[in-house]
Amino acid sequence: MRRMCYMFHLLLLLQLCALPYTWAREGSACLMDAESEIKRAPDKAEMFVTTSHVFKRHLAQYFCAISGNLTVLELGIYHGHTTAVLAAMFRRVISVDVEKTYLDAAAAHTNGLTNVVFLRLNLMVDDWQAFTSNSVDVVVIDANHKYEYVRADAHNALRYFPSLKFLVFDDFGHEKGVQETVSELEDVGVLVECQGLGQGWDGSAWKFLDWDERTGKTFWSWTNKSEGRVCKRGEAALGMDKTFLNQRFYIYRQPLSQLCSVGLFRFLPDGRLLSSPWGSGEWTISQTSQDRYALLQLPEMSPSPVEIFFNSRRTAFVLSELDAPTSRSEWFGIRDDLVHQPFEVAGNHFHD
Incomplete structure (x- = not known):
C-alpha cells in the first residue's frame, strides 16, 4: 500500500511537470540556492554517511550552468541533504530508496520543495519500468555500494534512459564496488570525461570512516581518491553491446x-x-x-x-x-x- 502511495505521488508529479512551462534560471541564482541548502546540511565530519559540503558544491558548480530544464534521478537518499541541493539545481528530482525511515526523513528535510518526489523501491528486485515514463538526464548513484548493486544501478540507468547524459557516483573514494564499476564502464567507453567530486578531488589525502565487514567494528582510514565521480555518457553506451565485459x-x-x-x-x-x-x-x-x-x-x-x-x-x-x-x-x-x-x-x- 505504501509503495502504491509513492507511485501515485510520482505519477501526479509527472502530470504537473508535463505542463507547458520552462524552469530556467541564471547560473548564479542556481549556485546561491544550492549554497543555501548546503548550509542547512551537516558536513561529512559531522555525519559521515552524508556527502560533504565540498561534494555538494562541486555538483552545483558542474550542473548549475546546464541543469535548468533537466530531470535527475537520485538512487539512495539517506536524510535528503543532497536531495535538497539537487532540487535547487534541477527542474525535477525523483528520489528513490528502499527504507521508509529514510524517505520520511528526507521528506521532512525537503518539506515545501515542490519539484521533489519520493519513491520507495528496491532497486535490485523491483521493475525499473516504473521510471520509463520519465525523460531522465542525470542519475546519482548512492544506494547499496556492493559491486553487483552499483553495477546493476549503472547498467539499468544506461539501459532504461536513452536521454541519460550524466552519471554521478558517491563514495568512489573508499568503496571498491563503486571504483570497479566506474573503471569497467570507462574502460569500454560507456562512461567518458569522468572527473572527481568532493574531498580528494585533486588527489589530496582525506580521512574516512571504514569498517570491518567481519566484526562490524569501525575505524579511520585514509585515501587520496576523490569522494565522488561525475561522468558523461559515452557513445558506447548507446548500443550497450559491451555490457557483458568484466561481468x-x-x-x-x-x-x-x-x-x-x-x-x-x-x-x-x-x-x-x-x-x-x-x-x-x-x-x-x-x-x-x-x-x-x-x-x-x-x-x-x-x-x-x-x-x-x-x-x-x-x-x-x-x-x-x-x-x-x-x-x-x-x-x-x-x-x-x-x-x-x-x-x-x-x-x-x-x-x-
Whole structure:
C-alpha cells in the first residue's frame, strides 16, 4: 500500500511537470540556492554517511550552468541533504530508496520543495519500468555500494534512459564496488570525461570512516581518491553491446536439473576469458554473424571451439560445441545479479 502511495505521488508529479512551462534560471541564482541548502546540511565530519559540503558544491558548480530544464534521478537518499541541493539545481528530482525511515526523513528535510518526489523501491528486485515514463538526464548513484548493486544501478540507468547524459557516483573514494564499476564502464567507453567530486578531488589525502565487514567494528582510514565521480555518457553506451565485459556469469550444464552452477565466466575487454574451473581461454566476436554471437576457445572445457549466443541484453547466453554431432546447447550462462534476484525478492517479503 505504501509503495502504491509513492507511485501515485510520482505519477501526479509527472502530470504537473508535463505542463507547458520552462524552469530556467541564471547560473548564479542556481549556485546561491544550492549554497543555501548546503548550509542547512551537516558536513561529512559531522555525519559521515552524508556527502560533504565540498561534494555538494562541486555538483552545483558542474550542473548549475546546464541543469535548468533537466530531470535527475537520485538512487539512495539517506536524510535528503543532497536531495535538497539537487532540487535547487534541477527542474525535477525523483528520489528513490528502499527504507521508509529514510524517505520520511528526507521528506521532512525537503518539506515545501515542490519539484521533489519520493519513491520507495528496491532497486535490485523491483521493475525499473516504473521510471520509463520519465525523460531522465542525470542519475546519482548512492544506494547499496556492493559491486553487483552499483553495477546493476549503472547498467539499468544506461539501459532504461536513452536521454541519460550524466552519471554521478558517491563514495568512489573508499568503496571498491563503486571504483570497479566506474573503471569497467570507462574502460569500454560507456562512461567518458569522468572527473572527481568532493574531498580528494585533486588527489589530496582525506580521512574516512571504514569498517570491518567481519566484526562490524569501525575505524579511520585514509585515501587520496576523490569522494565522488561525475561522468558523461559515452557513445558506447548507446548500443550497450559491451555490457557483458568484466561481468561474472554463472555457468550451468544443460539440461538444468538443479540450481547448482558448474563454473564461472568473466569476459575481459582484451579478448581473454577467465573461468573456473576451466582456467583461461580466449573469446572473439563472430565475424560471420551479428555481434550477439562469439567464439570461445577454452580447451579445458571443450577441445573444440564453442559458440556463444547472447540474449539481446547480454545478460545470459547459451554455449554449443561447434564440432558436436548436434546443435544442442550444452551450457547456459547467466549474469550473477540475476541469479541473486529471486532470493532478494523472497527475502524482501520477510520485512512486509
